[in-house]
Amino acid sequence: MVSKLRLLISSSVVCVASLVASAQTIEYKVLATNKTSTTQKEMNEAADAGFQFGGVMGGETSFGGSEVVTIMYRRPSSEKGQFTYKLLATSKTSTMQKELQEAGDEGFEYKGQTAYKSTFGGKEVVTILELDRKLKNRPRYEYRLLATKKTSTMQNELQEAGAAGFEFVGVTVGDTAMGGTEVVSILRRIAK
Numbered sequence: 001m002v003s004k005l006r007l008l009i010s011s012s013v014v015c016v017a018s019l020v021a022s023a024q025t026i027e028y029k030v031l032a033t034n035k036t037s038t039t040q041k042e043m044n045e046a047a048d049a050g051f052q053f054g055g056v057m058g059g060e061t062s063f064g065g066s067e068v069v070t071i072m073y074r075r076p077s078s079e080k081g082q083f084t085y086k087l088l089a090t091s092k093t094s095t096m097q098k099e100l101q102e103a104g105d106e107g108f109e110y111k112g113q114t115a116y117k118s119t120f121g122g123k124e125v126v127t128i129l130e131l132d133r134k135l136k137n138r139p140r141y142e143y144r145l146l147a148t149k150k151t152s153t154m155q156n157e158l159q160e161a162g163a164a165g166f167e168f169v170g171v172t173v174g175d176t177a178m179g180g181t182e183v184v185s186i187l188r189r190i191a192k
Helices: 002-022 036-048 093-106 151-163
Strands: 027-033 052-061 065-074 083-090 109-118 122-132 141-148 167-176 180-190
Touching: 027 036, 036 065, 036 083, 036 122, 052 083, 052 122, 065 109, 083 093, 093 122, 093 141, 093 180, 109 141, 109 167, 109 180, 122 167, 141 151, 151 167, 151 180
Parallel strands: 052 109
Antiparallel strands: 027 065, 052 065, 083 122, 109 122, 141 180, 167 180
């Protein structure tokens, strides 16, 4: 009985030690800039070092003013250069629709969006897209951007897009230079 108990205890210790050893630390990188072109450059430099996109938010920071703040992360198992990023920023939703579709045709996948007032571009909607270089048969996406001042209109437009097979991926409420305060939703479906 004592030997069975010792075996059980030593097995438990080995299991716990294995779990602790397999726990991965995660390293983070905070990118904050008031120029969207700088954000894309810094994101791709971080991706070359093995970091991956975590999240984005635009707004006023205490010391930086109006900035896009992006969080990147990497695990010890992360591969350097696996991902590449495209940041789309515009004050015109029609331009964003066109640029989203061009990126979707290349296989870029939606990852996040925000709205903020940039130093040089004025009030903009910012969208982050990611391309996984390891995927051999990466899907191509068809994107649809919906923008309206009225939430009831957004409800109807989302219903129509959903009926056409589009999946909701993100929403932002914010000021744009051309549209004023708008609800901007992005949807996608696998291209046919």
